Amino acid sequence: MEMESIRDTYSLGLKPQPKSVTATAEWRRLKVHARHIAKMHLRDVLGVASRCEALSAEFEGSFLDYSRMQVTQRTMDLLYALARRQRLREKIAAMCRGDKVNVTEGRAVLHTALRSAPDDAPIVVDGVNVVEDVHEVLRKVKAFSEAVRSGEQRGATGRLLRNIVAVGIGGSYLGPEFVHEAFSTEQQHAVDQDLNDFYRLRFLSNVDPVDVRRTLYDLDPQETIVIVISKTFTTAETMLNARTARQWLWDAMGKDPSVVARHMAACASSSAAARVQNFGIPPEHLFEFWDWVGGRYSVCSSVGALPLSLKYGYGMFDRFLAGARAVDIHFQHAPLDRNLPVLMGLLGVWNMSFMGYKTRTILPYAEALLKLPAHIQQLAMESNGKRVTVTGEVVDYDIGPVDFGEPGTNGQHSFFQLLHMGQVCPAEFIGFIESQHHLHVEGEVVASHDELMANFFAQPDALALGNTREQLVAEGCPPELIPHRTFAGNRPSLSLLMPKVNAYYLGQILALYEHRTAVEGFMWNINSFDQWGVELGKKLASDVRSRMHKFRSGKGTLSGGLNPSTHGLLKRYVIRDRDAFKHC
Ligand SMILES: O=P(O)(O)OC[C@H]1O[C@](O)(CO)[C@@H](O)[C@@H]1O
Numbered sequence: 001m002e003m004e005s006i007r008d009t010y011s012l013g014l015k016p017q018p019k020s021v022t023a024t025a026e027w028r029r030l031k032v033h034a035r036h037i038a039k040m041h042l043r044d045v046l047g048v049a050s051r052c053e054a055l056s057a058e059f060e061g062s063f064l065d066y067s068r069m070q071v072t073q074r075t076m077d078l079l080y081a082l083a084r085r086q087r088l089r090e091k092i093a094a095m096c097r098g099d100k101v102n103v104t105e106g107r108a109v110l111h112t113a114l115r116s117a118p119d120d121a122p123i124v125v126d127g128v129n130v131v132e133d134v135h136e137v138l139r140k141v142k143a144f145s146e147a148v149r150s151g152e153q154r155g156a157t158g159r160l161l162r163n164i165v166a167v168g169i170g171g172s173y174l175g176p177e178f179v180h181e182a183f184s185t186e187q188q189h190a191v192d193q194d195l196n197d198f199y200r201l202r203f204l205s206n207v208d209p210v211d212v213r214r215t216l217y218d219l220d221p222q223e224t225i226v227i228v229i230s231k232t233f234t235t236a237e238t239m240l241n242a243r244t245a246r247q248w249l250w251d252a253m254g255k256d257p258s259v260v261a262r263h264m265a266a267c268a269s270s271s272a273a274a275r276v277q278n279f280g281i282p283p284e285h286l287f288e289f290w291d292w293v294g295g296r297y298s299v300c301s302s303v304g305a306l307p308l309s310l311k312y313g314y315g316m317f318d319r320f321l322a323g324a325r326a327v328d329i330h331f332q333h334a335p336l337d338r339n340l341p342v343l344m345g346l347l348g349v350w351n352m353s354f355m356g357y358k359t360r361t362i363l364p365y366a367e368a369l370l371k372l373p374a375h376i377q378q379l380a381m382e383s384n385g386k387r388v389t390v391t392g393e394v395v396d397y398d399i400g401p402v403d404f405g406e407p408g409t410n411g412q413h414s415f416f417q418l419l420h421m422g423q424v425c426p427a428e429f430i431g432f433i434e435s436q437h438h439l440h441v442e443g444e445v446v447a448s449h450d451e452l453m454a455n456f457f458a459q460p461d462a463l464a465l466g467n468t469r470e471q472l473v474a475e476g477c478p479p480e481l482i483p484h485r486t487f488a489g490n491r492p493s494l495s496l497l498m499p500k501v502n503a504y505y506l507g508q509i510l511a512l513y514e515h516r517t518a519v520e521g522f523m524w525n526i527n528s529f530d531q532w533g534v535e536l537g538k539k540l541a542s543d544v545r546s547r548m549h550k551f552r553s554g555k556g557t558l559s560g561g562l563n564p565s566t567h568g569l570l571k572r573y574v575i576r577d578r579d580a581f582k583h584c
Pocket residue numbers: 169170171172229230231232233234235238295296382531534
């Protein structure tokens with residue numbers, strides 16, 4: 001696409017923006033303001049009730065408290081001004097109505113359409129109403145999952161299909177795994193519990209043979225359905241694992257086309273349909289999604305729908321979609337200062353680009369959200385880890401923090417030392433008012449969930465307030481330990497307190513983070529929807545793969561064009577120098 005047309009598409013027909021956002025008056029004002037804020041200590045402002053009330057927002061019982069961010073109302077007003085300057089609202093609207101905001105790939109970005117209602121107004125992409133397409137695939141998922149769960153659809157030898165193996169990587173794995181981990185803790189739909197327990201869902205992601213073994217070793221192929229999840233249906237690791245699984249099925253039941261036809265299904269982009277069929281998977285087992293769904297934004301498509309509906313029933317997935325849809329509507333219509341994903345995105349921009357914090361940690365105080373940090377890691381880092389703006393200028397400001405995390409309280413006993421005393425890393429605490437399980441051991445002062453949540457409430461204050469020399473002296477701390485036990489505090493965090501972990505609120509969490517990521521990208525003027533940075537490694541791996549193959553089949557040498565370091569390492573690996581093993 002020509003640069004001018006990219007600029008036109010992205011500036012949404014409005015007058016062109018300055019080359020760099022840093023040249024705008026709004027950005028410069030924030031830069032100056034950040035110098036004042038750097039002198040403010042959270043200890044001095046956290047006691048002001050009106051500030052705490054102002055720096056909070058609520059949506060359907062999910063309460064966002066950002067009073068522990070290093071911001072004032074003026075900071076927020078300056079961020080809203082920058083948002084207006086960056087035409088944030090217009091960009092959100094453009095994304096949701098199907099404009100091709102992924103300009104480098106010429107694609108719309110419509111994960112919001114995946115949770116549309118069947119009677120929603122049409123969203124037209126290249127002349128097609130995608131709302132209809134979405135619901136046609138969802139109906140197909142529902143019918144197929146019900147047929148499997150009722151026993152109507154069986155394996156090639158007539159056995160019930162009770163094992164679901166989802167083969168995929170990156171966005172074709174992390175989102176569904178996060179939701180699966182969380183769904184597996186839900187008790188609300190206990191009527192289905194026995195049935196749900198009967199089905200086993202496993203993910204085969206890594207091409208490491210150990211992952212293959214770990215996933216398949218105790219499953220009966222006759223009772224297994226393998227779902228190959230790959231948007232492109234070309235990803236090397238996924239396709240090798242898919243062929244491995246197919247061979248495993250053939251080894252058990254014979255190399256008959258009916259084996260693949262009955263035991264394999266695919267979730268892939270409609271443009272990969274021919275590849276799916278060539279693999280042996282019939283069209284009725286292709287659950288398609290579309291080029292306008294990015295891999296890391298695909299959980300709500302068949303990518304999540306199929307494995308999760310097979311395991312938990314379609315109804316649970318539908319409630320998940322409803323939660324995400326509620327946040328989509330809020331995102332598109334709530335004013336900036338009441339809009340949860342917008343607020344989270346603006347605070348992300350503030351911390352990274354103005355306060356200079358290059359990392360961020362996500363801390364769910366819920367074991368159900370065990371895999372949320374890994375999903376957010378891909379979502380945020382693949383989206384916003386970029387070097388140029390949408391129009392190709394090198395970004396000359398800080399963008400795209402490093403995201404990591406772990407559920408609390410486990411994280412407290414591993415990396416929280418650094419959060420409290422090492423470099424400053426803004427934290428996002430997520431907690432729930434109600435647990436899925438009530439557990440109060442007789443004689444204990446509090447129930448287990450209260451104990452968990454006591455930490456959820458305490459940690460943000462420890463980070464913000466710290467512990468001063470004076471407090472330590474008053475506590476009788478030995479003088480030589482005072483420097484070691486002093487906490488500077490003034491470490492920013494936000495707290496998201498939600499009613500309960502269930503499919504509906506999980507959908508909300510997913511959409512909150514998807515939109516937070518988009519808001520940051522829109523503000524930074526980058527394309528959050530492509531991922532060219534992963535291509536070079538794939539190309540080089542393909543070169544190494546073909547060298548290994550040629551060398552092992554006596555048709556070529558390893559060297560030639562390789563640098564001495566890679567050549568040396570590869571030679572050591574391929575030739576398996578006995579000396580290297582003598583210590584084993
Ligand atoms: O769904 P696919 O096409 O197999 O891709 C898997 C993942 O690989 C990536 O392309 C990165 O290599 C991700 O963006 C994507 O989620």
